[in-house]
Amino acid sequence: MTKPEGxxxxxxxxxxxxxxxxxxxxxxKTGDWRSQKPTYDFNRCIKCAIxxxxxxxxxxxxxxxxxxxxDLYYCKGCGICAKECPTGVITMVEEKE
Amino acid sequence: MAxxxxxxxxxxxxxxxxxxxxxxxxxxxxxxxxHIVEHLAELVANGELDAEFIPVExxxxxxxxxxxxxxxxxxxxxxxxxxxxxxxHEVLYIASSMRLPIVxxxxxxxxxxxxxxxxxxxxxxxxRDTGWIxxxxxxxxxxxxxxxxxxxxxxxxxxxxxxxVHLDGFxxxxxxxxxxxxxxxxxxxxxxPNQYPLPLNPTKPVTMGxxxxxxxxxxxxWAQEVSLRGAREVIDRCWQEFGDSFGRHYxxxxxxxxxxxxxxxxxxxxxxxxMTAIDRMRDEGGDVGLVKLRLWRPxxxxxxxxxxxxxxxxxxxxxxxxxxxxxxxxSEIRAALYQMEKRPKVVGFVGGLGGRDISVAGFxxxxxxxxxxAHQGSPQEFETFGIRE
Numbered sequence: 400m401t402k403p404e405g406x407x408x409x410x411x412x413x414x415x416x417x418x419x420x421x422x423x424x425x426x427x428k429t430g431d432w433r434s435q436k437p438t439y440d441f442n443r444c445i446k447c448a449i450x451x452x453x454x455x456x457x458x459x460x461x462x463x464x465x466x467x468x469x470d471l472y473y474c475k476g477c478g479i480c481a482k483e484c485p486t487g488v489i490t491m492v493e494e495k496e
Numbered sequence: 497m498a499x500x501x502x503x504x505x506x507x508x509x510x511x512x513x514x515x516x517x518x519x520x521x522x523x524x525x526x527x528x529x530x531h532i533v534e535h536l537a538e539l540v541a542n543g544e545l546d547a548e549f550i551p552v553e554x555x556x557x558x559x560x561x562x563x564x565x566x567x568x569x570x571x572x573x574x575x576x577x578x579x580x581x582x583x584x585h586e587v588l589y590i591a592s593s594m595r596l597p598i599v600x601x602x603x604x605x606x607x608x609x610x611x612x613x614x615x616x617x618x619x620x621x622x623x624r625d626t627g628w629i630x631x632x633x634x635x636x637x638x639x640x641x642x643x644x645x646x647x648x649x650x651x652x653x654x655x656x657x658x659x660x661v662h663l664d665g666f667x668x669x670x671x672x673x674x675x676x677x678x679x680x681x682x683x684x685x686x687x688x689p690n691q692y693p694l695p696l697n698p699t700k701p702v703t704m705g706x707x708x709x710x711x712x713x714x715x716x717x718w719a720q721e722v723s724l725r726g727a728r729e730v731i732d733r734c735w736q737e738f739g740d741s742f743g744r745h746y747x748x749x750x751x752x753x754x755x756x757x758x759x760x761x762x763x764x765x766x767x768x769x770x771m772t773a774i775d776r777m778r779d780e781g782g783d784v785g786l787v788k789l790r791l792w793r794p795x796x797x798x799x800x801x802x803x804x805x806x807x808x809x810x811x812x813x814x815x816x817x818x819x820x821x822x823x824x825x826x827s828e829i830r831a832a833l834y835q836m837e838k839r840p841k842v843v844g845f846v847g848g849l850g851g852r853d854i855s856v857a858g859f860x861x862x863x864x865x866x867x868x869x870a871h872q873g874s875p876q877e878f879e880t881f882g883i884r885e
Contacts, residue, residue, distance in 0.1 A: 415595035
């Protein structure tokens with residue numbers, strides 16, 4: 400998008416509010432909806448990727464050390480990764496930010 | 497040259513959709529619209545019309561299929577009536593909000609309960625706020641002419657909005673009438689190919705029907721409102737050019753002796769009966785005339801004010817109830833005239849519900865009682881016609 404949404408006037412909107420730039424949902428940071436966030440004890444991690452597969456947001460990626468970690472700009476704090484992790488790597492804690 | 501034909505209006509609608517070379521028809525049969533889609537299904541099955549006929553399981557699906565078809569850039573037609581239009585309701589908003597040029601004929605039918613398959617305008621009024629262009633017609637010729645106009649208006653790049661062409665269920669849909677059916681070459685000259693500007697296309701992906709948070713929703717809705725209001729210019733030009741090409745003239749508001757002191761206002765096929773009543777009353781020296789409202793949305797405020805200027809009494813007939821309120825046409829007309837310095841007294845009647853006829857004599861009674869109310873008042877906000885006490 401050329402302008403942030405808050406600066407668009409009704410004249411700037413495409414016909415039928417069609418979005419002509421594919422993939423721009425990336426610009427919409429949904430992480431601030433979160434009331435809980437995942438924390439990690441990577442000592443227990445076996446890099447099975449189950450958390451990545453189960454993440455409904457698709458926001459879990461491998462970090463530089465190969466461990467799986469949520470991108471907190473998009474993580475909504477649902478806790479599914481913590482529930483599914485077979486070795487108990489992930490603990491959900493209150494989001495204070 | 498046009499062909500003069502005698503056929504059922506519903507069948508003629510199928511024929512004119514064939515002439516318009518529709519690409520996709522998605523429809524579910526419902527009385528009194530059934531013959532329209534039956535004939536179209538037959539035309540497609542016989543190979544006379546090269547189109548996709550999608551036999552869906554409900555009207556909700558019919559309109560949903562139309563969304564996809566129009567979004568892909570196909571010329572899209574459907575038809576429904578009464579309960580069918582109501583089942584489509586939420587999808588109607590999506591069609592107009594996504595600016596998809598779909599043409600739909602509605603064979604107007606009363607709403608349940610009690611179940612009635614017969615005509616009135618309850619269904620049309622219930623979808624008044626869905627953002628569609630809505631036009632009313634009086635007879636078969638007006639229906640087929642306005643279907644051609646509807647395609648051209650809907651697909652115009654300045655409009656890109658869906659259009660409903662209303663015809664009264666049974667009173668028009670099932671009549672066998674003489675009509676002038678245009679030649680294909682005439683239609684091709686009048687109706688350019690549909691060129692939707694941002695169609696679904698894998699090589700140039702777009703997202704349609706996205707979501708809008710509070711920061712942008714109001715802007716999106718206002719853009720839609722501006723487009724519907726702006727459609728007026730295209731609608732008027734289309735009717736003008738239709739008149740130039742075919743010799744039959746249409747406008748948003750049409751007058752019949754509307755310089756008279758007492759005016760009646762009607763929509764749809766009842767206007768024809770009302771005209772006969774006006775003729776009779778004028779023969780007997782009555783200073784009466786008629787205003788026919790063709791375009792219901794976008795509402796022609798200025799034209800209505802102009803058409804009734806100079807009248808002392810305006811009697812508005814609604815063929816629908818807005819439960820607990822005024823008749824929908826009455827309240828719109830009153831609102832439109834409010835800012836006139838010198839305006840007629842506006843009297844409202846509701847009648848012709850669920851297929852009940854109003855005869856020529858009936859319209860004469862309505863005018864007589866309407867004049868009485870204008871001078872002496874009425875104990876009610878509006879009166880009914882023909883309901884047994």
